[in-house]
Amino acid sequence: MQAKSVTTAVLDIAYREYGPSDGWPCILGHGFPYDVHAYTETAPIIAQAGARVLVPWLRGYGPTRFRFPSTLRSGEQAALGADLLAFMDALGIERALVGGYDWGGRAACIVSALHPERVVGLVSGNSYNIQNIARSMEPASPPEEAALWYQYLFHNERGRRALERNRAGFARQLWTMWSPTWAFDEATFARSAGSFDNPDFVDVVIHSYRHRYALVEGDPAYAGLEQRLAAQPPIRVPTIAIDGDSDGVNPGTAHHISKFENFFERRVFPDAGHNLPQERPAEWAQAVLDLRKVAAG
Numbered sequence: 001m002q003a004k005s006v007t008t009a010v011l012d013i014a015y016r017e018y019g020p021s022d023g024w025p026c027i028l029g030h031g032f033p034y035d036v037h038a039y040t041e042t043a044p045i046i047a048q049a050g051a052r053v054l055v056p057w058l059r060g061y062g063p064t065r066f067r068f069p070s071t072l073r074s075g076e077q078a079a080l081g082a083d084l085l086a087f088m089d090a091l092g093i094e095r096a097l098v099g100g101y102d103w104g105g106r107a108a109c110i111v112s113a114l115h116p117e118r119v120v121g122l123v124s125g126n127s128y129n130i131q132n133i134a135r136s137m138e139p140a141s142p143p144e145e146a147a148l149w150y151q152y153l154f155h156n157e158r159g160r161r162a163l164e165r166n167r168a169g170f171a172r173q174l175w176t177m178w179s180p181t182w183a184f185d186e187a188t189f190a191r192s193a194g195s196f197d198n199p200d201f202v203d204v205v206i207h208s209y210r211h212r213y214a215l216v217e218g219d220p221a222y223a224g225l226e227q228r229l230a231a232q233p234p235i236r237v238p239t240i241a242i243d244g245d246s247d248g249v250n251p252g253t254a255h256h257i258s259k260f261e262n263f264f265e266r267r268v269f270p271d272a273g274h275n276l277p278q279e280r281p282a283e284w285a286q287a288v289l290d291l292r293k294v295a296a297g
Contacts, residue, residue, distance in 0.1 A: 003063050008086035010071060014063035015056035015087075019047030024120075025096035026051040026288060029084065029104020031125075032205060033171035034275055035061055035195035037188075038101075041281035046288050051097075056087055058103055060204030062195035071219075073200045075103075075208025077131050078222035078229060081110030088118060097292055101125025101242075101276050103208070113233040114225075120237070121295040123287050125276045127241035127253035127266065130229055136213045147249045150174060154209040163205060167196040178248040179273025238263040238295045240287045244272030244279065263294050 003014045016036050026046055030038045036055045043053040057064040058080065060073065084107040088096060097120040098108040106129040112122045113130060139145065150170070153159035163170055172189060175182075195201075210216040218226055239260050243252050245268050257264060267287060269280045277284040 003057075005063070006087065006090040007067070008083070008090050010067060010086070011059055011083060012065045012067060013056050013083065013087050013090070014065075015054050016043070018043040018053040018055075019051050021052060023047070023050050023052035024292070025054065025093045027054045027056070027084070027088070027093075027096050027098050027108075028277070029056065029098075029100030029107050030058065030061075031100070031102020031104050031275070032208070033167075033174055033192075033196060034102070034278070035192045037191045038275060038278040039281075040191075040278075042277045042285045045282065045285035049289055049292075051288075054087075054091070054096075056084075057195060058107075059083055060200045061198055064198070066200060073203035073207060074211070074219040074222070075204040075206075076211040076218045076222060076226065077106050077110060078225035079219060080104075080107040081114070081229075082222060082225060083107065084111050085115060085118070094118065095120050097121045097123070097288065097295070099123030099125075099288060102129075102274065105129045106131070109235060110229065112237045112239070113235045114228060116235075116237050121291040122235065122237050122239045123284070123291055124239060124241045125274075126243065126247075126250050127256040128235065128259040130232060131212050132230075132232055133212055133214055133226075134230060144251060147177075147251075151209045151213075154206050155213070155215060160202065160206050164202050167201065168193040171196055174249075175275070179244075179246070179275050179279060180248055181246045181271045182273055182275065182279045232259070234259050234261045236261045238291060239265070240291045241266045242269060242276055242284070242287060243267075244269050244274060244276055246271055247274045249274055 100108045109129045112119045
């Protein structure tokens with residue numbers, strides 16, 4: 001499938017589109033270190049139900065490009081949320097059902113929390129996915145800390161050099177650790193690995209994992225947005241939250257329920273890891289379709 005592209009103030013955002021152009025809008029975001037292929041099987045199922053499914057490559061991935069060399073290659077959460085909103089604006093989409101996991105889920109949560117008038121409903125892998133940077137230095141349990149080894153590595157220059165030299169190798173390692181029950185083959189990995197060759201991938205990733213611990217400054221353009229996110233705003237749109245019971249990086253999000261102030265349902269996919277839509281495409285698609293029914297009343 002040929003990628004399409006739309007221009008925003010900051011990015012030329014590449015995306016894939018499934019279904020009729022006049023279908024009900026559904027925007028799905030991928031995580032790190034994955035890409036749009038996470039929805040290769042999921043998106044057509046949703047499109048068959050009349051949706052116009054849009055799956056953009058995030059900043060720093062695949063064919064998506066920054067428009068100007070002077071723009072900070074920020075991976076902060078506010079930038080991801082702003083990119084999603086700008087993507088909707090550029091395509092003239094007033095309201096959409098949004099969803100995603102990891103970085104893409106964070107963007108969907110941010111738009112849902114701060115711009116609920118633009119969101120029909122939210123399907124969120126890992127539930128409330130807005131970072132609480134003010135509390136980022138509070139330690140977790142030993143198993144949780146061990147799972148975050150890659151983030152701590154990226155905090156220093158050895159980690160930057162390691163990622164630069166072996167982008168695909170780190171991605172493969174994380175895929176394996178985070179989804180221990182997912183027997184992906186070489187062709188599946190190779191389809192996504194090309195997205196990590198984006199010239200801004202390393203800069204965006206490193207900035208993301210340093211900013212979330214308040215180790216580097218963010219882009220001043222998003223300072224106001226980050227201030228709003230620091231308040232940990234609730235999400236007031238209908239939501240289905242999903243966890244995998246074999247997720248190697250996220251221990252579960254049952255405790256997030258207080259952050260949702262509308263219809264809320266939590267689902268746990270058995271024998272699924274972190275890359276939920278690619279590991280369980282039919283179940284993820286069903287969550288989207290079920291949520292649309294809820295949102296329609």
